[in-house]
Amino acid sequence: MKLSISALCKLAAFVFCAGVFMTVNSPGTPRPAADPDFGEPLSELTATQMDLFKTGRLIFSSKRSIEDGLGPIFNDFGCGQCHDLPAIGGAGAITETNFGRMVNGAFDPMVEFGGPVRQTTGITIQGSCRIGGEAVPPEATIVTERQSQPLFGLGLVENILESEILANVDPDDLDGDGISGRANRVMDPITKVMSLGRFGWKSGVSSILAFSATALLNEMGITTNVFPRENNPQGQPPFCDSVPDPEDLDFDGDGQSDGMMAIANFISFLGPPPRGPITDAARAGEALFSQVGCNKCHIPTLYTGDSPIAAFHRKPVNLYSDLLVHDMGELGDGIFDGLATGPEMRTAPLWGVRANPKYLHDARAGTLEEAILFHGGEAAASRDRFVALTATEKLELLAFLNSL
Ligand code: HEC
Ligand code: HEC
Secondary structure, three states: HHHHHHHHOOOOOHHHOOOOHHHHHHHOOOOOOOOOOOOEEOEEEEHHHEHHHHHHHHHHHHOOOOHHHOOOOOOOHHHOOOOOEOOOOEEOOOEEEEEEEEEEEEEEOOOOOOOOEOOOOOEEEEEOOOOOOOOOOOOOOOEEEEEEOOOOHHHHHHOOHHHHOOOOOOOOOOOOOOOEEEEOHHHHOOOOOEEEEEEOOOEOOOOOHHHHHHHHHHOOOOOOOOOOOOOHHHHHOOOOOOOOOOOOOOOOOOOOOHHHHHHHHHHHHHHOOOOOOOOOEEEEEEEEHOOHHHHHHOOEEEEEEEOOHHHHHHEEOOOOOOOOEOOOOOHHHOOEEEEEEOOOEOOOOOOOOOOOOOOOOOEEOHHHHHHOHHHHOEEEHHHHHHHHHOOOHHHHHHHHOOOO
């Protein structure tokens, strides 16, 4: 019984589990009338799940102080600082730096230099101590920027059946279409099991809860029961931060840090982005999207399986991604993460892409058309077919992207 509860509620606190069982026992929930708007919750939540969403949103939006455990080094004061466009839970205009180097043919994330993620800021305690932000060490040979990603609909993404994702894996390109696609596998820091990666620009993280713990540590310097040790500034022993670890406390005694759980609940229950205007041009563009082969990686729909949570039970997820990593040639960022190699990047989901401030992992593209033109490697043939379209057809395809 204990096992089945934790399996059902893998990203939730005890209260949330109570909500789950209420869902199981309650009569069928009505179908949603309309898509939720950006930043709104999934439309089929129970009252308990809605309360968890709202509490989580408050904590996600809040700013941390030094007394809360912020630092010793950090990138910003709260999740909402980098995930608020066009609404809370969205993308952000900020990029952050990742670095590493190759040693004897293997990737070295340079942990002893403070890698692989640079923290730009440190805390200051008046009259006592001051920590500067980290610099990229001169020994680093691989340096890349990473843009923050929107979190809309990620609970649905987490519930997509593994078999749905693995069905598109084709590492040796047996179907000869020039597109391979590999699943990333990573150690989940919570379950301690090698798991399918789905989140982040390289599918390097396997669950929303794991991402929440990672982000608390890497972005804010907040330790949790998952990562109880501070990030070392530039690889040096941490100082200045005297708040006992883990800083994110476990008041309800379920063994998990409460802030981390609340944040994960908020992200899980965030609704998918609403569709944009579906014009005649967008409809024509949809056919072109398949014709030039964008849909080979940007797969329109994957499905969730059985779930005791009505909002996740057998749902189509129109994310326009296979969640696999592909060799993108020059576009790849050089970082290795789990099984993903330097040139391999996760197919970016295209739902809601019209709301992103910039495009591609390092925000190098200011327009959707530029984003397509930067595709290389396995996507080069598809890019070239896009380039060969007439001016009108290009506008139609872009209208389709703006309708997602
Ligand atoms: C300083 C900016 C910044 C802050 C603050 C921040 N993030 Fe992010 N977020 C990013 C970046 C950059 C990425 C892309 C990560 C990658 O793949 O390298 C990201 C990606 C994510 C993703 C993966 C999205 C996807 O589609 O796979 C999740 C989940 C996430 N962040 C959650 C959080 C949470 C929870 C917090 C607060 C604890 C947070 N972030 C705070 C910048 C930020
Ligand atoms: C071989 C797989 C593949 C094919 C084919 C492909 N893409 Fe992509 N696409 C990706 C990957 C991987 C990324 C993320 C790359 C990065 O950020 O470095 C991406 C990113 C994008 C982005 C940017 C999304 C964002 O959030 O920044 C857009 C827009 C896009 N693709 C549109 C298209 C269109 C349109 C086509 C067809 C002309 C296409 N793609 C074909 C794999 C593919």
